[in-house]
Amino acid sequence: MYIDIRILDTRLNDDLPSYATPGSAGLDLRASLQEPLTLAPGAPATLVGTGIAIYLRDPGYAALVLPRSGLGHKKGLVLGNLVGLIDSDYQGELMVSAWNRGHDTIVIEPLERIAQLVIVPVVQARFNIVEQFEASARGTGGYGSTGTR
Numbered sequence: 001m002y003i004d005i006r007i008l009d010t011r012l013n014d015d016l017p018s019y020a021t022p023g024s025a026g027l028d029l030r031a032s033l034q035e036p037l038t039l040a041p042g043a044p045a046t047l048v049g050t051g052i053a054i055y056l057r058d059p060g061y062a063a064l065v066l067p068r069s070g071l072g073h074k075k076g077l078v079l080g081n082l083v084g085l086i087d088s089d090y091q092g093e094l095m096v097s098a099w100n101r102g103h104d105t106i107v108i109e110p111l112e113r114i115a116q117l118v119i120v121p122v123v124q125a126r127f128n129i130v131e132q133f134e135a136s137a138r139g140t141g142g143y144g145s146t147g148t149r
């Protein structure tokens with residue numbers, strides 16, 4: 001599929017988000033910074049621009065901003081909102097809430113790939129109000145009701 005994109009940071013003209021391998025699900029997002037950004041451990045998250053804006057247009061799609069597993073697992077660079085949800089009608093700059101959940105200072109360099117964007121299909125539901133649900137195998141069981149083995 002094709003998505004409209006605006007390049008807000010001209011340094012990204014030849015460096016648009018791309019799939020690293022044919023099977024990649026995520027498009028890496030770069031930090032549109034003018035200078036390195038230092039994130040102290042446990043400090044409140046900092047909003048970092050990505051230098052691009054996308055317009056999905058079709059309400060049957062959304063995009064998710066997710067941590068990169070290497071940075072998240074090894075350095076503790078994750079997202080202040082845990083997961084970012086990009087609505088199909090959002091036209092502003094894609095932002096990354098950068099949060100250092102680790103114990104060491106993290107320095108994000110300009111144009112470093114800090115997070116990834118995954119385009120996903122979405123179903124917009126409507127509600128059908130009922131008094132009782134038709135019985136299901138699970139019923140109201142949850143929170144470990146099926147055991148662990």
Ligand SMILES: O=c1ccn([C@H]2C[C@H](O)[C@@H](COP(=O)(O)OP(=O)(O)OP(=O)(O)O)O2)c(=O)[nH]1
Pocket residue numbers: 065081083084085086087088090093094095096097
């Ligand atoms: O990590 C993120 C999360 C959100 N957004 C943008 C796109 C999204 O469509 C918009 C609104 O996000 P969301 O609906 O999650 O936030 P909200 O707090 O509900 O704001 P709003 O009232 O604007 O919907 O902010 C980002 O750029 N990055």
Ligand SMILES: [Mg+2]
Pocket residue numbers: none
């Ligand atoms: Mg919202």
